[in-house]
Amino acid sequence: MKKERSPHDARSERARTPSLAELRAAIDKVDRELVKQVNERAKLAVEIARLKDSSGGATFVPGREDEVLAQALEHNKGPLSADSVRAVFREILSGSRRLEKQLRVAFLGPLYSFSHLATLHRFGAGIELVPVATIAAVFEEVNRKHADYGLVPIENSTDGRIADTLDMFTRLRVRICSEVQLRIHHTLLGRCPRSDVKEVYSKPQALSQCRNWLVKHLPAARPIEVTSTTTAAQLALDKPGAAAIASVEAGVQYGLDVLAENIEDNPDNTTRFAVIGAESAARSGRDKTAAMFQIEHRPGSLAEAINIFKRNRLNLTWIESFPIARGEYMFFIELDGHESDLRVRRAFAALGKKALRLEILGSYPRTEAVG
Numbered sequence: 606m607k608k609e610r611s612p613h614d615a616r617s618e619r620a621r622t623p624s625l626a627e628l629r630a631a632i633d634k635v636d637r638e639l640v641k642q643v644n645e646r647a648k649l650a651v652e653i654a655r656l657k658d659s660s661g662g663a664t665f666v667p668g669r670e671d672e673v674l675a676q677a678l679e680h681n682k683g684p685l686s687a688d689s690v691r692a693v694f695r696e697i698l699s700g701s702r703r704l705e706k707q708l709r710v711a712f713l714g715p716l717y718s719f720s721h722l723a724t725l726h727r728f729g730a731g732i733e734l735v736p737v738a739t740i741a742a743v744f745e746e747v748n749r750k751h752a753d754y755g756l757v758p759i760e761n762s763t764d765g766r767i768a769d770t771l772d773m774f775t776r777l778r779v780r781i782c783s784e785v786q787l788r789i790h791h792t793l794l795g796r797c798p799r800s801d802v803k804e805v806y807s808k809p810q811a812l813s814q815c816r817n818w819l820v821k822h823l824p825a826a827r828p829i830e831v832t833s834t835t836t837a838a839q840l841a842l843d844k845p846g847a848a849a850i851a852s853v854e855a856g857v858q859y860g861l862d863v864l865a866e867n868i869e870d871n872p873d874n875t876t877r878f879a880v881i882g883a884e885s886a887a888r889s890g891r892d893k894t895a896a897m898f899q900i901e902h903r904p905g906s907l908a909e910a911i912n913i914f915k916r917n918r919l920n921l922t923w924i925e926s927f928p929i930a931r932g933e934y935m936f937f938i939e940l941d942g943h944e945s946d947l948r949v950r951r952a953f954a955a956l957g958k959k960a961l962r963l964e965i966l967g968s969y970p971r972t973e974a975v976g
Contacts, residue, residue, distance in 0.1 A: 643697060650701035657705075664706045665728075665754065667783035667880070668889030668970045670698050691975070699729020711735040711746035711755040715835045717855040723785045723878045724756045726975050738832075740769040747881050748777045754882045756785070760923075761876045763814045763869075766937075770879070771927045774897060774966060775935055781895050781967030783880035788976040791815050791869045794861035795841050795848035802826050802864070806837035807850035815850055818868040823848075875974050885944060885967040892943040893922065895966040898956060899935050907936070910956055914940060917952040935962075943968045 623631075657663070677694045678687050685693075702708070710728055713720040714736025721736065735752050737743055746752040758767045791811055795802060802823055805812070809830045812819070819828060826848070831837050837849035838859045848864060849855075856863060879895075886892075900906045914921055923939035942949045944965050957963045 646697065647701045647704060651704050654705035663884065663887075664702060665708060665782075665882075667727075667886050668892075671889070671970050671972065673698060688975075695726070695729045696731070699731035702729075703731035707731065707733055708754060709733045709735055709752040711737055711743045711752040713737065713740055713743060713757065713833075715833060717835045717838070717852060717858050718833050719787060719789055719852060719876060720756060720758065720878065722852060722854065722976065723787045723876070726787060727756065727783060727785045727878075727880060728754075740767070741773055744773040744777050744779060744881065747779050747883075750883075754782070754880055755779075756878050756880050759784075759877050759879045760925075761789070761810065761814070761874070763871050763874055764810055766925050766927075768927070771925065771935075771937055774937070775927070775929060778964070779881040780883060780885050781879045781969055782882045782884060782886045783969045784893075784972050785878040785880065786972055786974040787876050787878065788974050789814065789869060789874045789876050790853070790867050790976070791850050791874075792853050792856060792863055793848050793865040793868055794838055794851055794856040794859075795864050796861060797846060797848075799823070799848075799864045801846055802848040803846035804829055804844070805848050805850060806831050806840045808833055808837070811837075811850045814874055815868050815870060817870040818865075822865070822868075880969070881967075885965075886969045888943040888945055888968070889970040891971050892941075892968050893939055893971055894942055894944045894949055894968040895923075895937070895939045896953065897935050897937045897962075897964055897966060898960040899929070899933065899962040900960050902932055902934075906959075910936075910959060913952050913955045913959075914938075917948045917955075919948060919952055937966075 681690045710732050712724045740757050743755040743757050747755040757770045759770050760766050805826050806829050812828045834851035835855050838851045838855040841847045841849035842859045920941045925937040926934045929935050
């Protein structure tokens with residue numbers, strides 16, 4: 606006769622901790638389902654790509670990708686962090702995009718520079734990386750159609766505008782289609798104890814963003830400017846008494862020890878990068894538009910130009926002046942709204958009547974800082 610289980614036996618079974626083998630079997634089952642679902646998603650992405658291809662749609666649609674990431678984060682209940690979920694979905698999107706086309710993306714190299722990290726944050730790993738030596742070369746790669754997109758720094762929260770980028774916008778006709786706001790965390794890297802550091806290598810911007818920390822913690826060390834943070838890491842690897850200011854990723858790549866983390870003077874240190882290509886992004890409903898204009902050099906001309914945006918109830922989020930000749934300036938602006946919006950079109954039509962030169966640089970979705 607079969608013995609019935611008592612309530613106590615049932616409670617004991619429920620309370621029993623699963624064994625390691627059982628937990629691993631459960632994970633394996635979830636992993637198989639994950640792979641199946643990710644590939645199902647990729648098949649749907651391929652179908653969408655076919656529809657876009659028939660109508661001439663772009664492979665890279667930043668507004669839609671941002672929307673997918675936002676939805677994933679909204680549904681994330683943990684225990685994974687938002688950054689972890691964002692990284693997973695970024696690579697899913699990148700892999701799906703690669704089934705349609707492997708994009709070539711140029712950026713200010715070398716590898717493991719902050720431009721490289723920003724490129725990965727925007728496009729994921731499913732692209733062909735094109736590291737180049739100068740910001741001008743990034744523009745040239747896109748302008749000559751050797752790269753589908755380029756990524757260039759446009760401003761830093763500590764050092765302000767990036768002059769080389771603004772200069773190239775005045776020279777070549779490319780469009781901004783996306784942006785990346787990357788939190789810049791500087792790390793002191795080396796092969797010797799911090800007390801033995803005699804020289805600190807990095808690019809000028811990184812040294813500037815850490816100058817107060819260096820004065821306080823390494824007052825006797827000599828700061829030396831080099832072309833990139835990656836070059837600095839290479840020097841710190843080979844030269845006794847040398848340290849580098851670079852990314853953690855560069856330290857891992859070159860086998861350097863972390864001597865100090867987050868040494869940037871501004872804890873909110875952020876660099877904004879522009880993604881440049883042949884066209885603006887489609888309207889997403891949460892857009893910004895960038896433009897540049899030149900006006901007559903006379904009293905009140907700038908005030909008249911800026912008042913156009915006030916009359917059209919448009920919020921300017923960024924304005925920079927940039928010298929292009931003796932006594933002549935180009936003004937760079939950014940405003941809330943898409944270039945196809947009626948108020949934006951009216952404003953630029955009015956500005957065009959006053960400006961000696963006016964070019965809309967592109968529209969693109971607003972983003973949040975990452976990294």
